[in-house]
Amino acid sequence: MTTLTAPDARTTPTRRPVLTVRDLTVVYDVEEPVTAVADASLDLGRGEILGLAGESGCGKTTLAYAINRLHQPPARIASGSVVFHDRDGGDVDLLALDDEPLRRFRWSQLSMVFQGAMNSLNPVRTIGAQLDDTLRAHTRMPRRERRERSAEVLTRVGVDVARLRSYPHELSGGMRQRVMIAMAMLLEPQIMIMDEPTTALDVVVQREILREIVRLRDELDFAVVFITHDLPLLLEISDRIAVMLAGRIVELDTAEQLHRSPAHPYTRRLLGSFPSLSGDRGSFIRDGGGPTAHDAGPETGTDAAEEDRA
Numbered sequence: 070m071t072t073l074t075a076p077d078a079r080t081t082p083t084r085r086p087v088l089t090v091r092d093l094t095v096v097y098d099v100e101e102p103v104t105a106v107a108d109a110s111l112d113l114g115r116g117e118i119l120g121l122a123g124e125s126g127c128g129k130t131t132l133a134y135a136i137n138r139l140h141q142p143p144a145r146i147a148s149g150s151v152v153f154h155d156r157d158g159g160d161v162d163l164l165a166l167d168d169e170p171l172r173r174f175r176w177s178q179l180s181m182v183f184q185g186a187m188n189s190l191n192p193v194r195t196i197g198a199q200l201d202d203t204l205r206a207h208t209r210m211p212r213r214e215r216r217e218r219s220a221e222v223l224t225r226v227g228v229d230v231a232r233l234r235s236y237p238h239e240l241s242g243g244m245r246q247r248v249m250i251a252m253a254m255l256l257e258p259q260i261m262i263m264d265e266p267t268t269a270l271d272v273v274v275q276r277e278i279l280r281e282i283v284r285l286r287d288e289l290d291f292a293v294v295f296i297t298h299d300l301p302l303l304l305e306i307s308d309r310i311a312v313m314l315a316g317r318i319v320e321l322d323t324a325e326q327l328h329r330s331p332a333h334p335y336t337r338r339l340l341g342s343f344p345s346l347s348g349d350r351g352s353f354i355r356d357g358g359g360p361t362a363h364d365a366g367p368e369t370g371t372d373a374a375e376e377d378r379a
């Protein structure tokens with residue numbers, strides 16, 4: 070677990086960043102242009118979980134898409150820069166990448182779990198075939214290695230390898246979402262952007278999956294941008310949190326500091342709108358919620374706990 074207590078840890082990550090976003094502005098070129106993201110700047114530390122909070126329509130999704138250049142017209146990046154800092158030492162200017170290198174970059178270095186992603190699995194192909202498609206498209210792994218890798222990521226997210234032969238409709242919502250997370254992890258990216266990855270799931274399944282994301286991050290050291298309007302949840306899992314209001318990042322601080330003494334009036338309002346935050350900051354996910362913590366672990370050969378309830 071990362072503890073961020075140094076004063077300078079508030080606005081900058083404690084480790085060398087893996088991603089730097091500077092003054093990013095994204096405009097929807099419609100009749101009355103909408104500036105959905107205005108001058109957004111942030112550094113994402115290697116292995117850090119950065120929460121992105123804010124009410125619906127504040128620009129979270131637009132920012133996430135623009136970082137990965139997945140935005141579509143009428144959205145347009147009007148200004149700013151997005152630079153990826155490879156673990157090998159090189160820097161990649163993402164806004165300058167041509168289509169082919171950009172395609173290779175996505176998934177392999179930066180992957181996304183979209184809002185409602187679990188519904189985007191192909192209904193007529195097995196989970197194994199879909200994992201294999203991604204590996205075939207991005208690597209030269211021989212067939213046996215691809216099969217091993219697919220089995221490995223599935224196990225990591227707590228889904229039984231037997232599910233490689235299942236079709237999406239044979240899986241519970243929680244399992245399908247785990248499969249999407251496995252897909253995002255498949256090529257060992259250095260960054261994963263997760264946009265409301267668990268919102269559609271019931272609270273218990275949601276907590277189990279979140280706990281798993283934190284555990285996987287601890288094990289594999291990828292960085293996460295975690296987007297949700299659910300601030301209590303972010304306080305539990307994030308190292309730092311950026312709060313967005315009307316396209317701007319109005320506050321960026323450690324989760325502890327943001328909870329203890331929020332600087333921006335909007336952050337205070339946001340915190341105040343969740344009665345559950347009047348008590349101590351939750352520790353359910355990081356600490357595993359006490360004696361039942363092991364419940365969420367991916368036990369070899371068994372699906373995660375939720376399958377039993379599905």
Ligand SMILES: Nc1ncnc2c1ncn2[C@@H]1O[C@H](COP(=O)(O)OP(=O)(O)OP(=O)(O)O)[C@@H](O)[C@H]1O
Nearest residue numbers: 097099103105124125126127128129130131132143
């Ligand atoms: N295609 C579009 N054309 C015009 N404006 C758009 C378009 N898509 C989004 N917007 C506007 O951009 C702003 C930011 O939207 P965005 O979806 O990024 O917010 P969000 O914080 O992710 O919201 P949510 O939590 O509901 O997904 C909003 O004002 C929205 O109305």
